[in-house]
Amino acid sequence: MSTSTIIERCNELFEDLDFTAAREWKAAEAGRKVIGFMPVYIPEEIIHAAGMLPLGVVGGGDQLEVIHGDAYYQSYICRIPRSTIELGVTKRLDFVDGMLFPSICDVIRNLSGMWKMLYPDVYVRYFDVPQNYLNDIGGEYYRHELEELRDGLAELNGNEITDEALNASIKIYNERRALVREIYAFRSETPWRAPAAEVYLLMRAGLVLPVEEHIVMMRDYLEAAIAEDRPMRDSCRVVISGSFCEQPPLNLIKSIEMSGCYIVDDDYLLVNRWLLEDVDADGDPLLNLALAFIHKSADTAAKYCTSKEDVGQFLLESVRNSNAEGVIFAAPSFCDPALLERPMLADRMSEHNIPHISFKYAENSGQMQPIREQAGTFADSIKLWS
């Protein structure tokens, strides 16, 4: 199979705002349930172990016309909650049995309460994570939270979720994590062979497909990408930071690459690679998931950084590991966490002489010209001074 066939399928899934694939999965067997979740991270393993489908909901993008959603939000609030409400009001999420709202910011947090009021029959959970990273404090708290999630889903299903099932799910997700890492590493090494928009679509497919299918899809893609010969361009290498929640339009990702920047790392769709290493698949699965979160997870503005020195280290490592030449801070307008953190990250980059620029976007931004120009000038200046 060629990369283009695979990406075509990913694109279909991406454009399908009715979530047909997930609907079909649910309809294929009586009693199947689908659990939606928002950025930035939830332990999909628990949903999977319950025999349910985790469905990533990251707003409506630029294809959805938001008509009702705007009536729920003031103009100074980002786009993702209003387009998510739009998906709800237009019944595009009517097959979803539960919705999880991770602890990422006040907007998503409050959306959990709105969902409770709007959809009283749906299992709605605000999914909290610890900001204390000591095993017996944050770890213990989080383990209990995971237990509550497990018990909530078990009740919804009417079946117990066993440790064996959880460990088996952890194994499958380990496989996926390994493949995601491999694809990111492949792109970072040879970005012309795995364009950012393709990798993005591939990762995005993981939000709506069963993990087993996603694994096959990623394997096929990697194999095909390795086999294909694509021309290398004289682009500079950049890392994208700040796009961990509301997603940019696909055109924006394409525009950045067209303007002369290879995206060699990013924080889009972090759920696929939030846990940085394999999770121990033996023993107490909830404890293992909790410890992985505490000690081996990605960093975003939604997390507390325990020391001044640690702020920006994750990004710095990403720049180093991917041999990037610069950072593009691209955050959604009105995104408090990303925008509040940006000055600290920018200072950290400056300290290490890493060039950076920043701009804001919205999931429905239409005009790409200014971004193309800004990224183009950035690429030129990197080439000139490096």
Added chain:
Amino acid sequence: MNTAAKTEVVKESSMVRQKEMIARNYDALTSTAETGKKVASTFVPGNLNELIMSFGMLNNLPEINAINNGMRRKSGMMIMDAERRGHSEDVCTYVKADIGQMSKGNIAPNGKPMPPPDLLLLSYTGCFTFMKWFELLRHEYGCETAMLHVPYTGDGVITDNMRNYVVKQLKEEVIPKLERVSGVKFDIDRLRENLRLSAQAEDDLVWVLQSARNVRSPIDAYFGGVYYIGPIFSAFRGTQEAVDYYRVLRGEIEERIKKGLGPITPEGDMPEEKYRLVVEGPPNWTSFREFWKMFYDEGAVVVSSTYTKVGGVYDLGFRHDPDNPIESLADYCLGCYTNRNLPTRVEMLENYIEEYQADGLLINSIKSCNSFSAGQLLMMQEVEKRTGKPAAFIETDLVDPRYFSAANVKNRLESYFQMVDQKRSAKAA
């Protein structure tokens, strides 16, 4: 009675006392070089004042500094300054006012420079911005930080897991850090004594806030309310001074009820009570007087507000408890208003409208504050639906004068009052 004479009356009472307390606190903060006292910077919602004081430390609240700068019309410049230094125009203006103040020498209202904090006590509830705000302060000061993560009550209840988590953090993280920074050993009896004083003041505060149930309310529970919550939401909860302040305040209000008086405004007693409102959301500080005037000129009294619950929801029964000191600090943090989920907030508003016999709900939506604002439009619809009372929505900001449009706000309010009138005449008919 002329205005000057009326102002005299206002200044004779609890306000004078409060003004002195605040001035003394700023003097204490700006003289640590001489006194050797240590300072913890912390936030209003979820502040651990009793605990901080039990280590002999002072409490500095950046939000209160931002409010002060807002009311003295200094925040606008500070915010623009922070924006010039790379802070986004989209984020909370308290943060930018604070950072702007810092870059201008961190001058307190008494004209003296504020000392750098010895500890950033990141004890906060109900808002993610707080976390990044203190990371930004740490970025500037580089001082020691203690973090207390307070989980959000997403299902509207405080679970044992949440409480245990907060208690554990207090015992194993926060208290040892306070000991280290202050050089003072933790004394639980000192903490208990402070908590006992807190509970006394809390009783009187609740009495004051609930006095607005009288039809012909003796207080305004929003514009006046922000003064009433001042001591208990800031550096005085757990002090004898606060107990005395609330005793005096209560006495004054008892007097007002006896005399059949309405709330005090900056222009004297309100002559009539035409509208009774419940308000959701913080006020605007840069045009606070002008904003308030739009209400009292129309005879509108705010009988209950949610903003006066951000630093503790005492009217629903919570009291700091000297018999369970650490647990009660945990429950306090977990129960602050914006740490409650939206259905609970809607329920509170609905109950306030019923219990305080209000004519309706007004939401002042703050551009800066996602914690309050995200979801308020749905809250408004729900409250309208459940109470059958009209609701209105206005938009301003906390301390950024660019987002206070007096003409817009006035227009909205006028049409709202008309709506209430229509509803009344329809009911009468």
